[in-house]
Amino acid sequence: MKIAVAGTGYVGLVTGVCLAEHGHLVTCVDVDEAKVALMQQGVSPIYEEGLSELMNKNRDRLTYTTDYKAAYADKDVIIIGVGTPEKKDGSANLSYVYAVAEQIAHSVTRDCVVVVKSTVPIGTNDKVEALLNAKSDPSIHIHVASNPEFLAQGTAVRDTLHASRIVIGVEEPETGELLKAMYQEFDAPILVTNRKSAEMIKYASNDFLALKISYVNEIALLCELVGADIDDVTRGMGYDSRIGNKFLQAGIGYGGSCFPKDTKALHWLANFHDYEIKTIKAAIEVNENQKLKPIKIARKYFDSLEGLTIAVLGLTFKPGTDDLREAPSLVNIPIMLDDGAHVKAWDPVGMENFKKRALGDITYCDSIESTLDGADVCFIFTEWPEIKNLDVSLFSKEMRQAIIIDGRNCYALARMEQEPVIYHSIGRRTIFNLNRG
Template identity: 70%
Template sequence: MKIAVAGTGYVGLVTGVCLASKGHDVTCVDIDKDKVEIMQKGVSPIYEPGLSELMTESLAHLTFTTDYQGAYRDAEVIFIGVGTPEKQDGSANLSYVYKVAKQIAESVERDCVVVVKSTVPIGTNDKIEAYIHDKQKNDVKIYVASNPEFLSQGTAVKDTLHASRIVIGVEDKVPGEILKNVYDGFEAPKLVVKRRSAEMIKYASNDFLALKISYVNEIANLCEIVGADIEEVTDGMGYDARIGNKFLSSGIGYGGSCFPKDTKALNWLANFNDNEIRTIRAAIEVNENQKFKLIKKAKKYYDDFLFLNVAVLGCTFKPGTDDLREAASLVNVPLLMEDGAHVRVWDPVGMENFKKHFPEKIQYCKTIEEAITGADLCLILTEWDEVKQFDVQKYEELMNKAIVLDGRNCYTLDQMKNTKVIYDSIGRSAVNQDLLKK
């Protein structure tokens, strides 16, 4: 089929490339001319494992352009995959979605299906449909469907090609059948539901996972107080099929472009409609507090950070991506610097983006060894494989004072018991604290 995709961020680009890999002729539209030129060469502008390779393999079916009129004019299906960033009040900013909707309405010259893949508040597709019909110039049939994405950064290609489910929200039979044809080559359950149900499935799914993470983090915090081990606790929980063993890892909170934004958006939507989802509000509050967990732990070892050398391992919100949105590093590093610390940062892919936020006063390191050499404190913020596989003896050998605060539980307690490293993680007993007395 002839498909156009508006937006080449994580959602739009991954969607376009994956559809092209299935044989559809896909035109991806973006307003950034430089970005388009890069993609025309088969280079992905975002770091996402497997995406560049799939782009190269699918270039025969891929076109990248800034010419939205040409892209939309005779497309059978047009996906809207632009961002819906958070406003100050927590609501979703839909200006980019409406801008694309207007362009589509003014450009299409044939019957088509407009597919809103961006995450939007419940009822938005109804408004977009009315808006397009009001603005359309040509006498053609334009259907609007909801098709939320469920991809995770770092595994976005896999999540799209091997989806847990494909949700198609429509009010008419025709667009539902067309979208089933679009996804004919994808082996995944295809659920055809009402548009508002599709919109809610997206929010309800993301917010449930966010709530699960915040719940486990609260249990982890209590484990530290009462002497239980969170990993033993979650292992026992995971055997219950009703709970499952996914999203039970404790840490310093969730980040990224989805969970923070979507929890706040659903909370705002409920409040706007004189309702309240107290569990979602609690998840938001717990997550915000959890980001400061390591700073609070550090105060047990130092009264302040003045003149201390502090190593920060990992600045992205999760491994497998260079995305810093809502990352714990963005709140922890400024606090360290404000208190007079000399901060050294290591991350395998995220440092260039981090430099945009902190171009000065931070030492950026090429290796973990460089970051921790002579350090008085080490904070682990991202569970990169390089960190998890790092020889823990080197903390003892290279650090000035071997105090490692692990926000992602990268090591077992037994690993650290055989060292002279003071190791403090999340939801578990601190190791080697008796060394403080020596």
Template identity: 45%
Template sequence: MKLSVFGTGYVGLVSGACFAELGHEVICVDIDEEKIEGLRNGVMPIYEDGLKEIVDRNYANGNLKFTTLPAEGVTESDIIFIAVGTPSDNEGGADLSAVEAVVESIAENINDYKIVVDKSTVPVGTGDWVEEMIEEQKEADYEFDVVSCPEFLREGTAVDDTMNPDRVVIGTESEKAAEVMDELHQDFEAPILHTDRYSAEIIKYAANAFLATKISFINEIANICERTGGNVQEVAKGIGSDHRISDKFLRAGVGFGGACFPKDTKAIVSTAAEHGYDFKIVDSTVEVNEAQKKTLVNKLRQEMSDLEDKKIAVLGLSFKPNTDDMREAPSRTVVKQLLDDGAEVKAYDPVAMEEAEKIFGDSIEYSEDAYDAIDDTEAVILVTEWDEFQNLDLDRVKELLNNSLFIDGRNCYEPEKMKEQGFTYYSVGRKAINVK
């Protein structure tokens, strides 16, 4: 099939590349000329395991093309995927300006029957809005259908999630469009759930809101554990063994970040408010998460009341391992707190250093590796659980630190081991070790 994908971010680029890998002819469209030129030369705008190999291979064999011309994407494809960003606006809702720009291009250049697919995460009713815009603005009298087909990929495993989805949701009332979308997705060998368009639009928000709520819930349990002597890992194991709950997303830590959970939780709360409903649970989830991001530096302050001119090591800047994405990353809150307290920050992340420099500039020191970051500092704060941070040479860490303060925001180490090593050790939802 001939497809176009508008937007070359995590969703658009990964989706386009994977469809090309399955033998479809795909045109990826983006208005960023530098990004498109980079893709033509094998430069990936995002870090995602396995993506570059798929892009390079399919660009070379002609299945994958890149262009800055919207008309080319519309006229040369039968199915048009809208996969542009929908960031939060000032009120917490979804900013649909990029979607609107794509829809205008479709209306202007439509030259045959088209299936327009909302792949971006958009509020319920967006499909109606897209349909009305095209109908009102189209310059030629061709038929089209608008379908909602939300994505469920996770950054860091986006290629695998796209190629091996646990379900495909297709929201449309058009039998013709549904048949074409079924055929397009048959190679994925995943269950296909057919719904109306409204339900499909809600499904993505509902899934992310539920998972985010589960994370904030276990973080609140962790805070109770710290105050009562419990161990959140044992509690999580105990409740996660219940098949009705499961152990997924029950790992306590410094809070969630990234492009989806923060944005989508705010958006569904905003959508509910627009329809006269107060979505209290998810509203509280957002509040709890913002507070959780501040807990690590609060623990540091318990040991060091004055952080002025103190050097602090921060390990991990991306919001999760295996990605360079720092959108809403907990590290941003941690670093800001430290700088506001007058501390000097030495930071290291395996892949997100370039992104970090765009955010922090020269206000922090960028290190060559974890040990370089730790050297000659008063404390280390572990924010992102990259594999290399979970297997540090603790003897070397102890030797490099000016004192033995280690704050573990992802529970990567066992308290008893840290006690034996002589660290003053704080984690999340577990008893602190060797504290004042």
């Protein structure tokens, strides 16, 4: 098939490249000329494992352009994969989706299917279809389908090629058949439903996972109070197939481009209909509080952070990506700086993006060892493999005083008990092996 994809972020670019991998001719469209020039050289503008390799492998089936009129004119399928960022009130900003829809309406020269892959509130596909019908040539038939993505940053290529499911929301059977044919080479079960159900499946899925994270973090806090161990608790829960062991890792909350905005968007949508989903509201509140957990722990050991040298390991919201959106580091580090601390930071891929935030005077280090050197306290915000596999004896060897506040439970307590440290993690007992006298 001849396919155009609007937007070359995590959703659009990964979708386009994976469709090309399965034999389709794909044109990826973006307004950013510098970004397009980069992709034309076979370089991915986002950090995503395996993406650049697939771009180069399928370069004969991939085109990158800013010329949307030519890109949309003669395609069988046009996929909208642009961002739907959060507005200040928590609702989804759909301006990019509607802008692309208008461009499509003025550009298409033949019948086609427009697929909304962006995460959009329930009913948005109906509005996109109305816009397309109002602005396009009446002799051209444009059908609209909802096809939400279920990829995770850091594993987006694998999640697309070997998806847990492909959801297609349509109002006409022939549109569903066309999209089933588009995905026939993909290794995934396909569910065809109506558009509003497809839109809801995306929100309901993401928000359930977010709720699961917030729930286990609340249980972790209670574990600390009563002397239980969250690792044992979640292990015991995970054996139950009805619960499963995924998204039961206690920590300092979820971040990224999906969970924060999708929970807020569904909460806003419910309120718009004079209804409140209390579980989603609670998940949002718990997550916001959980991000500040590291600073609250630090207050137990220091009256003030002024004059302290603080080592920060991990800046991105999760390993495997350079994305900082809703990362706990963005909440905690400004507080450290405002208190007068000297912050040293290390992340394998996220430092350049963090520098763009211009948060203050931060020393960016080229190794974990140099980050720990002379530090009074260490905060761990991201569970990168380099951090999880660290020789933990380095904490006491490099730091002035080895106080570690681990927001991601990277280390086994039995191992940390062998070191002269204070080790405070989430939902587990604290190791007090450091004589601070």
